Amino acid sequence: MRAIVKEERRPGAVNLRSVPEPRPAGDEVLIRVQSAAVCGSDLHAYEYPKSYEFMKVPVILGHEYSGYVEAVGPQVTLFKPGDRVLGESNRYCGVCPNCRRGRTNICDSNLMTGLHVDGGMAEFIAVPQKLVHHIPENLSFDEATLAQPCSVSFHAVFDNSGIRPNDMVAVFGPGIVGLMAAQGARLLGAAEVVVIGTGEDAQNRLPVAQKLGFKTINIGEQDLLAGFAGITGKERADVVLECSGAVKALADAFRLVKKGGSITLVGIYGSGAEINFAPLVRGEIQIKTSYTATWENYEQSLSLISRGLVQVRPLIDTYPFEEGVQAFVDALNKKVLKPVLKL
Ligand SMILES: [Zn+2]
Ligand SMILES: [Zn+2]
Known part of the structure; x- marks a missing residue:
């Protein structure tokens, strides 16, 4: 599948590559990504400052994404192929004291999608069902993708x-x-x-x-x-x-x-x-x-955007996925506010 990959530990080194498709594990949903946005942390990954040495390399970038459910693992109960969904950005553990109190955004062993683990700037991403949300019918994938930063x-x-x-x-x-x-x-x-x-x-x-x-x-x-x-x-x-x-x-x-x-x-x-x-x-x-967001904040975002109470359209500039690396450059030059890559 096609993916935008940070390939080396140096500034730049972000390229469109062909990589193996992920397969959904037991509790995972395989999402066929339709829309993926470039965020500040993707730009940091591109620039590779000292504070980003923790990231896995090579890694597929992107933590703001939405698409159709392509397949589900045998333990998935909440989603079926064809559902329109959004995935959360943080891979919280679910069992540490903060997670158990509902404060999953400050999970003690949090992993970040697109930095610690492969992200959503790809044709497919596999994510645990606890991180997945249904998208209201009237929302486009581009609008739904913006529910991620909105939740923050x-x-x-x-x-x-x-x-x-x-x-x-x-x-x-x-x-x-x-x-x-x-x-x-x-x-x-x-x-x-x-x-x-x-x-x-x-x-x-x-x-x-x-x-x-x-x-x-x-x-x-x-x-x-x-x-x-x-x-x-x-x-x-x-x-x-x-x-x-x-x-x-x-x-x-x-x-x-x-x-x-x-x-x-x-x-x-x-x-x-x-x-x-x-x-x-x-x-x-x-x-x-305040740091990242909880499950409830994603639901609030999807609901308020779908009811027209929060505007996201004026923030978006769309790019074909093949021009994804150019979107990084344009965002770094402050030419665009929020580039959204369309698959
Ligand atoms: Zn973001
Ligand atoms: Zn946790």
């Missing part, structure tokens, strides 16, 4: 942020996770959701945020606090969602949150940060974190 945003917004109706919310980082988080905050009844980006985002990402109905601040050109006050009439935000993963954004995020407010960190930071905690302590500012 929803875990942050619905489970961790504590956003309440009428809150003033600021979202740092107008990437996919930030734009989905902003939409989740709006659904919770936030009075205003302001999306904040840098000069790098001015060409592509901030205009998409505006298209989705959000007011934006480009801190490359505008003063953050003045911009926020101009939009909201308030000096500070009740809740900040930090989705950029940029160390530089942290100081701004802490500056923007009001006394008694909270900040939820969703971004993954490439290096350490020097933070003066004194103003945070004096303001009783709560710092929360």
Whole structure:
């Protein structure tokens, strides 16, 4: 079968290759992939920075994918050939204390699809049925694939942020996770959701945020606090969602949150940060974190996208699977927000 493979431990070395087809084990569903999206961690795998030395090489990339069930192992009870499905990204163990408490997103022996084990940028992928979700009938495979990053945003917004109706919310980082988080905050009844980006985002990402109905601040050109006050009439935000993963954004995020407010960190930071905690302590500012998503967050995403309450279409650029490597290059050059490969 055709697959996009990270072949060597060096930057680049991602190619379209012919590899053996997987066979479903006892509790596994074999999915004939129809749509697979390129995510930030796929781009990191391409660039191969030091923090990615843990990955298996060679490995089939991709953890955002959907398709038809092709075949099932003998112990599979919930799916049959022909079903339209989405697979979760994390291969949690199901038996560690966190998994047993339902906190599968912080499983003690979690493996990541497309990094530790072969991923979804291939004609077929075999996954345990506990990771598989049915797709609502009215959703295209491209939209369903976006339910994966959407679930990450929803875990942050619905489970961790504590956003309440009428809150003033600021979202740092107008990437996919930030734009989905902003939409989740709006659904919770936030009075205003302001999306904040840098000069790098001015060409592509901030205009998409505006298209989705959000007011934006480009801190490359505008003063953050003045911009926020101009939009909201308030000096500070009740809740900040930090989705950029940029160390530089942290100081701004802490500056923007009001006394008694909270900040939820969703971004993954490439290096350490020097933070003066004194103003945070004096303001009783709560710092929360959020990592990946649970089964329920996937179901929420599929449902809210299918009911038209969360928009994913404006985020997507599609590529034929054969041009998958070009999609990586375009995403790295910030030409596109979310490349989706069609098989
Ligand atoms: Zn992803
Ligand atoms: Zn576990």
